Amino acid sequence: MRKNVDFLVIGSGIAGLTFAIKVAKHGKVCIVTKSKMDDTATSWAQGGIAAVMYTPDSFEKHIQDTIIAGDGLCNEEVVRFTINESSERIKELIKWGTKFDKTTTGRYDLAKEGGHSEYRVLHHKDSTGREIENKLLEQVKKHPNIEILENHFTIDIITQHHLGVEVNSRTEGITCFGAFVMNPRTRLVDTILSKITLIATGGAGNVYSNTTNPLISTGDGIAMVYRAKGAVENMEFIQFHPTALYLPEEKPAFLITEAMRGFGAVLKTRDGKEFMHKYDARLSLAPRDIVARAIDNELKLSGEDYLCLDCRHLNKNELINHFPTIYAKCLSIGIDISKDMIPVVPAAHYTCGGIKVDEFGRSSIVNLFASGECAATGLHGAKPDCTGQTDWLPTHCLNRLFFLTGPVHRPSARYRQ
Ligand SMILES: Cc1cc2nc3c(=O)[nH]c(=O)nc-3n(C[C@H](O)[C@H](O)[C@H](O)COP(=O)(O)OP(=O)(O)OC[C@H]3O[C@@H](n4cnc5c(N)ncnc54)[C@H](O)[C@@H]3O)c2cc1C
Structure with missing residues (x-):
């Protein structure tokens, strides 16, 4: 089967859905x-999502926190415009129906996470992403210009290579015409031709045996661009989250959000001793790479399989109210987090590298854009060289799309070697 659309969007996470909603007024959109x-x-x-909402926070403080957490390897230009737009993008999510938690005074209940000098993380209890995904899907489903095809696996993007032209990584003007997609009903490969294609296929956490990522995070879009001879970079920059629930028989690993440490939970050894003072003055709220390395080091020193997160000193009702999902998950394996310490280990969490794009999401392939976790913008550390890109990129810009994560961090030196 052959289909023609104006915009082909590969992926239905925050990056793909946001793009689809925004461009749908310009033409026919197909999300696979x-x-x-x-x-x-x-x-x-x-x-949750980090954004500048109220004083005493400021864009400049958030920018500096991000650059520090990126260990000086961020692309400052990208950091600046992403953070300067943060409050506007949050307003957009709210306009589309997302509900972030508020305090009794009606202000947003901002949390603090590692590497942040201010309270700036908007959240919906401990299931912020589920709330955002549901509300974006509601918008997409009711839009007459958007079609969404589930269980359609994209195999490759189409370029002139598929018309018999030899293409290599030095070929100028490699152009994307759409993608080959597996149709689950006919079990045949459909050709979807599009004027603009967006890859929003998420990260590649499942390359690692211990990851917090869902099974769909296999780096497909990054691999497609690599096969099409497009630019991919910084794939060695993987963020390890310090606190995944230690449950070796379970894959993917269940995440214990950093917001819990922001809420007062403390990292301890299995026999209840604090250790973060040996590594960083910010203790349990140091940036993720520092905390993950500290845990790794402690595990090597002790020979244990896990360390612990202690919430027992926190108010039980508030703990359950803020973290109902984590409370229920731990209880299901016999851990009452108000009475027991939570066993934790680091796990691969976020792919900082990916498809090389500029600040407008434009890849090295004409008419191909990438956004979200599959894209490497330089926001998260490891600085891409964007010079000279505009020569071969289309002059029109669709919009600026980034999932506003908090500062994410360079991996340990061990992983960079
Ligand atoms: C447990 C966990 C907790 C997190 N917590 C936070 C947090 O609190 N704050 C924060 O900022 N970030 C957080 N993150 C990171 C954040 O969730 C992701 O970076 C972000 O959601 C990625 O969005 P995305 O749209 O790029 O990709 P995804 O949401 O992963 O969507 C990828 C889409 O691409 C599709 N896809 C992939 N390959 C193909 C293919 N070959 N063909 C067709 N479709 C394909 C998938 O099916 C999926 O629909 C967390 C991540 C995890 C795993």
């Missing part, structure tokens, strides 16, 4: 997604 439409890393996000 390889599993159920809400089977995304987005649905799993717990802690």
Whole structure:
């Protein structure tokens, strides 16, 4: 089967859905997604989204926190415009129906996470991503210009290579014409031709045996661009989240959000001793790479398999109210987090590298854009060289799309070697 659309969107997480909603007023949009439409890393996000909302926070403080957490390897230009737009993008999510928690005074209940000098993380209890995914899907489903095809696995993007032209990584003007997609009903490969294609296929956490990522996070879009001879970079920059629930028989690993440490939970050894003072003055709220390395080091020193997160000193009702999903998950394996310490280990969490794009999401392939976790913008550390890109990129810009994560961090030196 052959289909023609104006915009082909590969992936139904926050990046793909946001793009689809925005461009639908310009033409026909087709979203293809390889599993159920809400089977995304987005649905799993717990802690929330960092954005500048109120004083004493400021864009400049958030920018500096991000650059520090990126260990000086961020692309400052990208950091600046992403953070300067943060409040506007949050307003957009709210306009589309997302409900972030508020305090009794009506202000947003902002949380603090590692590497942040201010309270700035908007959240919906501990299931922020699920709330966002559901509300974006509601918008997409009711839009007459958007079609969404579930269980449609994209195999490859189409370029002139498929018309018999030899293409290599030095070929100028490699152009994307759409994608080959597996149709689950006919079991045949459909050709979807599009004027613009967006890859929003998420991260590649499942390359690692211990990851917080859902099974769909296999780096497909990054691999497609690599096969099409497009630019991919910084794939060695993987963020390890310090606190995944230690449950070796369970894959993927269940995340214990960093917001819990922001709420007062403390990292301890199995025999209840604090250790973060040996590594960083910010203790349990140091940036993720520092905390993950500290845990790794402690595990090597002790020979234990896990360390612990202690919430026992926190108010039980508030703890359950803020973290109902984590409370229920731990209880299901016999851990009452108000009485027992939570066993934790680091796990691969976020792919900082990916498809090389500029600040407008434009890849090195004409008419191909990438957004979300599959894209490497330089926001998260490891600085891409964007010079000279505009020569071969289309002059029109669709919109600026980034999932506003908090500062994410360079991996340990060990992983960079
Ligand atoms: C447990 C967990 C907690 C997190 N918590 C937070 C948080 O609190 N704050 C924060 O900022 N970030 C958090 N993150 C990171 C964040 O959720 C992701 O970076 C973000 O949701 C990625 O969005 P995305 O749209 O790029 O990709 P995803 O949401 O992963 O969507 C990818 C989409 O692409 C589709 N796809 C993939 N390959 C193909 C293919 N070959 N063909 C067709 N479709 C394909 C998938 O089916 C899926 O629909 C968390 C991540 C995890 C795993």
